[in-house]
Amino acid sequence: MIKSLKASGNKLAMIENQLKVLAGEPFKTELPTFVEKLKPLNQFPLKPNKLEIFQINLGYMCNQVCKHCHVDAGPDRKEIMTKEHLVRCIEILKVNKIPTVDLTGGAPEMNPLFRWFVEELSKIGVQEIIVRSNLTIIQANKKHYDLPEFFKKHNVHVVSSLPYYQAGKTDAQRGDGVFAKSIKALQELNAVGYGLEGSDLKLDLVYNPNGAFLPSDQGELENEFKKNLKKDFDIDFHNLFAITNIPISRFLDYLVASDNYEEYMEKLVMAFNPAAVDGVMCKNTISVDWDGYMYDCDFNQMLDMKVADKSAQHINDFDLEKLAARTILINQHCYGCTAGAGSSCQGTVA
Amino acid sequence: MEKSYYNPKDLKKFGDIADFEPKLAEKFFDYYGEVFKEGALTAREKSLIALAVAHTEMCPYCIDAYTEDALSKGISEAQMMEAVHVGAAIKSGATLVHGVQMMNKVKKQSM
Ligand code: SF4
Numbered sequence: 001m002i003k004s005l006k007a008s009g010n011k012l013a014m015i016e017n018q019l020k021v022l023a024g025e026p027f028k029t030e031l032p033t034f035v036e037k038l039k040p041l042n043q044f045p046l047k048p049n050k051l052e053i054f055q056i057n058l059g060y061m062c063n064q065v066c067k068h069c070h071v072d073a074g075p076d077r078k079e080i081m082t083k084e085h086l087v088r089c090i091e092i093l094k095v096n097k098i099p100t101v102d103l104t105g106g107a108p109e110m111n112p113l114f115r116w117f118v119e120e121l122s123k124i125g126v127q128e129i130i131v132r133s134n135l136t137i138i139q140a141n142k143k144h145y146d147l148p149e150f151f152k153k154h155n156v157h158v159v160s161s162l163p164y165y166q167a168g169k170t171d172a173q174r175g176d177g178v179f180a181k182s183i184k185a186l187q188e189l190n191a192v193g194y195g196l197e198g199s200d201l202k203l204d205l206v207y208n209p210n211g212a213f214l215p216s217d218q219g220e221l222e223n224e225f226k227k228n229l230k231k232d233f234d235i236d237f238h239n240l241f242a243i244t245n246i247p248i249s250r251f252l253d254y255l256v257a258s259d260n261y262e263e264y265m266e267k268l269v270m271a272f273n274p275a276a277v278d279g280v281m282c283k284n285t286i287s288v289d290w291d292g293y294m295y296d297c298d299f300n301q302m303l304d305m306k307v308a309d310k311s312a313q314h315i316n317d318f319d320l321e322k323l324a325a326r327t328i329l330i331n332q333h334c335y336g337c338t339a340g341a342g343s344s345c346q347g348t349v350a
Numbered sequence: 351m352e353k354s355y356y357n358p359k360d361l362k363k364f365g366d367i368a369d370f371e372p373k374l375a376e377k378f379f380d381y382y383g384e385v386f387k388e389g390a391l392t393a394r395e396k397s398l399i400a401l402a403v404a405h406t407e408m409c410p411y412c413i414d415a416y417t418e419d420a421l422s423k424g425i426s427e428a429q430m431m432e433a434v435h436v437g438a439a440i441k442s443g444a445t446l447v448h449g450v451q452m453m454n455k456v457k458k459q460s461m
């Protein structure tokens with residue numbers, strides 16, 4: 001059984017060690033830093049556009065321990081968002097009318113207040129509620145069996161990871177047996193109407209490469225996934241988002257341990273696409289951690305890079321104007337968002 | 351002098367061939383880019399053909415490049431290996447079919 005970096009005492013569990021790797025070679029001598037890359041494009045300092053997505057991390061606990069996980073999630077992680085913070089998030093959403101709420105984790109469904117929270121979000125009329133469901137959670141415990149029905153009741157937009165349409169590569173990344181359980185969960189979601197052509201019940205899949213390479217054309221991959229999942233398992237879904245693995249946390253550990261780090265960073269830099277900068281997700285997203293602190297994105301959350309304005313870093317001090325005026329904090333991991341066609345939670349951006 | 355004939359880092363310098371002769375290099379790279387675009391064949395199909403040919407040509411640079419290209423296109427290991435077998439089958443077939451030439455010669459020169 002793979003353990004989280006934290007549980008296995010890995011030195012990269014300490015964020016400063018991850019930052020040290022990102023500050024080292026190949027960026028000391030050979031390659032430009034992300035700041036240096038943005039400057040000639042007049043994109044530095046990087047500034048946000050209108051806030052459209054409020055992404056809330058309900059906790060780092062997860063029933064899976066995927067090898068590439070940028071959250072370092074797992075069953076051993078106990079960090080979990082409390083009711084007090086959830087209530088505060090609802091207040092913020094009521095007042096500020098942010099159209100999309102994106103619930104993530106870990107497995108967000110493992111927060112005991114998950115259902116209550118989704119119901120409250122529904123009540124206040126949030127336009128779109130996204131849940132990043134790892135699929136296997138639906139089968140992990142009897143109490144989760146009816147999640148497809150629950151999602152349907154609240155018209156939740158389900159976004160789920162499936163790194164491949166066959167078992168081998170999926171299980172190699174996400175754990176033994178994950179593929180079979182994910183397939184069953186997808187079939188259950190289809191059975192209640194999710195992912196079907198013309199259905200309003202949105203079911204999207206996320207593809208991320210199974211190693212130290214970049215994803216290719218999103219449309220082509222989507223066709224392959226659709227063709228094969230339909231043929232082999234009669235599964236339908238709406239969109240496939242192709243996401244680049246960001247070099248932090250467990251993926252960074254994999255890169256360093258397999259001696260792929262420098263080459264991978266070089267690939268990201270070579271594939272830098274100026275047109276992707278405008279679409280990076282920190283432009284329209286705020287990410288909130290289980291403890292109520294805010295970040296420019298989920299990746300910055302994992303590197304403990306809180307939003308720059310110290311007077312508005314916590315949801316208790318939420319201030320839309322201050323957030324709009326902030327400078328987005330960047331580092332070398334940002335190259336993962338701007339390589340090729342770009343990469344955000346919604347897949348390619350350019 | 352280099353200590354070995356092949357250096358993985360040289361693959362990234364492929365574009366540098368233009369330093370010595372830019373015009374032909376430009377024509378080649380334009381042509382190359384055009385060939386690999388989606389056409390009557392999909393980009394995936396072209397990638398698999400390139401992978402097979404990379405093996406029959408035994409070019410380590412091309413094997414590197416098209417293995418990664420295949421991975422990023424989501425082509426499975428089994429598909430990649432089948433493509434290599436197609437290349438190998440053609441190579442061995444091409445070798446063996448020349449056996450007929452050998453047989454012809456033997457027949458002609460033997461009593
Ligand atoms: S399911 Fe998601 S949160 Fe859980 S370990 Fe895998 S990648 Fe991390």
Ligand code: SF4
Pocket residue numbers: 280281282283296297298299300328329330331333334337
């Ligand atoms: S890693 Fe975060 S801060 Fe950096 S570009 Fe991507 S979304 Fe923006």
